[in-house]
Amino acid sequence: MSFLEKSFEEAKELDRDDPLNFTRAEFHIPSKVDLASTHLVDKINKSQLSTDEDSIYLCGNSLGLQPKRTATRIIQHLNTWATQGVQGHFKPLEDSPLPTWLNADARAARMMAPIVGAEEAEVAVMQTLTANLHLLMSAFYKPDIRGRHKIILESKAFPSDHFAVETQLRHHGLSPETSMVLIQSPDSEDNVIPTSHILSVIEAHAQSTALLLLPGIQYYTGQLFDIPTITDFAHKHGIFVIWDLAHAAGNVPLSLHDWNVDAAAWCTYKYLNSGPGAIGGLFVHSRNSAVTKAITDEKPEEGYQNRLAGWWGNDKKTRFVMANKFHPVRGAAGFQLSNPSIIDITSVTASLEVFEMAGGIVPLRAKSLRLTAFLETLLQRDMPAEQRALFRVITPADPAQRGAQLSIRLRSGLLDTVMHVLEANGVILDERKPDVIRVAPAPLYNTFQDCVGFVKAFSAALEAACKEQSA
Template identity: 75%
Template sequence: MSSHSNAAAAIAAARERARALDRDDPLAFTRSEFNIPTKAQIASTRLPDSATAETGSGDGATDKCVYLCGNSLGLQPKRTQTRISQYLSTWATQGVQGHFKPLDESPLPTWLDADERAAQLIAPIVGASEAEVAVMQTLTANLHLLMSAFYQPDINGKHKIMLESKAFPSDHFAVETQLRHHNLDPATSMITLTSPSSPEDNILTTAEILSSIDAHAATTALLLLPGIQYYTGQLLDIPTITAHARRHSIFVIWDLAHAVGNVSLRLHDWNVDAAAWCSYKYLNSGPGCIGGMFVHERNSAVTRAITEDRPEEGYTNRLAGWWGNEKGTRFVMANKFHPVKGAAGFQLSNPSILDITSLSASLEVFAEAGGVGALRDKSVRLTGFLEELLSSGVGEEERGLFRVITPRDAEQRGAQLSLMLKGGLLETVMRELERRGVIVDERRPDVIRVAPAPLYNTFEDCVGFVEAFAEALAVARRERGL
């Protein structure tokens, strides 16, 4: 029997197994909470009317696409439209009164309290108290706000910022511009970590990171690392790295863009100094939606009574705005900043209620699913199933055209597997996947990222991807004459 015949048999067997796993999945109900695009919809070049978009009516309406791109943009919860409609109705019928006036039978908080309600929903997802989180701004803006408060370089002592060499470009830009803001040169005040053991993929081991911290401890003021590296999908050992850096008096900020809503986090218990995240990936809030911030209670406390004579004393310095002011005096309009205790005291302008409403709709689904712990258990099984099938469900000739660069250990990764293709195959593979109704994303020059999200993806989705991926590789191999 040929390798392709073996692969086809493996796919057929895996599909039956996947259907059984999906039937027995206690979290299967959450898939119905999301709008899963059909193959016809993702192939269309026309904007559908709202009824078609919601119900998927028309040709191929029940032929759902395989969407494995929650690491880039999560799918839309069905209740998002409901909650936004309720917000728009409040605005339409109440005007400015929506800030303060509770409405009977409305599931929405007043606009004044919307950020507090969102903080209550996000706190268990990141493992923090409600006071330690704020739903505000966007990811890079929040990183700048955190660095403006906690990066205090001493040119003759600790002045360096340490980050990984393949950090997401926005993080890199933020660090460089923060250094220049302090009249420092990135060439002498920025340390970029590379992996001696994995120079091509840059899978940084914990030992390598700790060694770099030791080597630069005397001059490093701040460490900025990703909870999950966006390119490789590697989950870093947040508690171990945090503890080691703090022992060297290095302030630690984590970029949790790919970790929040994906893996279990215990930011307070791990003594993380601060963190920031976006909400449109695994949190499914919508493109470019509002971000979030964690500041450990020791770094955000108001340590003494703030008086009118000395309003600037008793709290960590930060860039401030009126929404960070105590709620009771926020509308007094006095030019005295008395910050809210906790992370909320780092807020600037009043947040977008449209954004918060969209995010909170998705966070409601997380709560109904039992939180991140239950979802993480399913995620480990989903991604493990996908990895297993990539070995058995792809013919031998095609298996030589890619490799998984994400760590094989489930404790060192989230939902995402990053697949490194042989050079020159990416464009064809992405084209052929799209033709087959499969949505993943690419990171040039040669990586595709595949992320089964446990809220809405199934084991059968994994089978659908591998079957389409094998076919796409075969087309690419023929086109390239390999």
């Protein structure tokens, strides 16, 4: 029996004994036939069980799979709209699991809060990730050109974070050349950044820095930053801290309130499985969102942190009065602008129902640690020695410094063929040019057998890429 055959048997036992193995059945897993089809496949309404072989989908860090209950919940919403019209805003239906549209955002916030370790009032499900970053910076970035005006971010942060920071600086009449500080890895070509180096950059620029914006998990390397340590250090130097949690929310346990994080934003279409481009999330610590005084006509902005405001951020008691006086909802909800897309809200809460079925993020993280460790072991144990020389894992080896994702750097020139062969064999993951593939076993729907299947396909892909290079 080969190593891989033994590993498949080991994986079958691990899957059998997995206390969360039931959650996979809650998702639509694309089959290999589905992926190869050039026609629209009605997978949702198939009445018979498919005998097609499942694909190996390891791309939840880019787009999570669709929960089966999503279509059910969206149809229930559409039926509410079809039968109730505008009454759907206010009229609860006795046999519906859905809230009224007026209360849909509050229910979503209540379900999202445990995922990010926040009080319910500190979370709003709203807008999209970059829009929320702009909204947070508009409220909390108040530069003083003679004092604190700099924004610190990571040099290889996702491009939209760079765009947001650069345009915020220009909006205030500042230049990125003088007001933007980039943290670069001091000695790693893979851009893994030690916490000590991050702290040293903060300290070096502390007197002139107003804002720190960092990713909770770095999208390229998969490095999980030490959020509480970095936040505390920045606060000691008087710096406001915003975290981009696109790759962390739904992936690793977070304690935003207890860690004293000032504010954060995230998307919901990766590990939170809400669908492509769906609604985002926002966190504002309670100390930064309090409404401390009665709002009067004479002092309409007294008692709360100024922000770009919209009518859905208005207190529900006065929202429909249509008076031109802003009474913000206490908490993060007071940062909302327009009424949210109910289809989006319905989609993300359908996925959050599955998180609740699984017992929340803590047991999912425990499984995730086992899955990713198993995948790493397979790459080192089951791959031929000559193939192990063709790649290396650039994600930190310490499980406490990573989420579900392993980023694998290939030898130059192999990427295109490797990706082509993997896709042809029904293995879905993503690439980051010029030579990195990102492999992310998501604990809600991936299995230990998926990890073995990937390693088998990866070995075949490397063999094909080497043959092509030497031809």
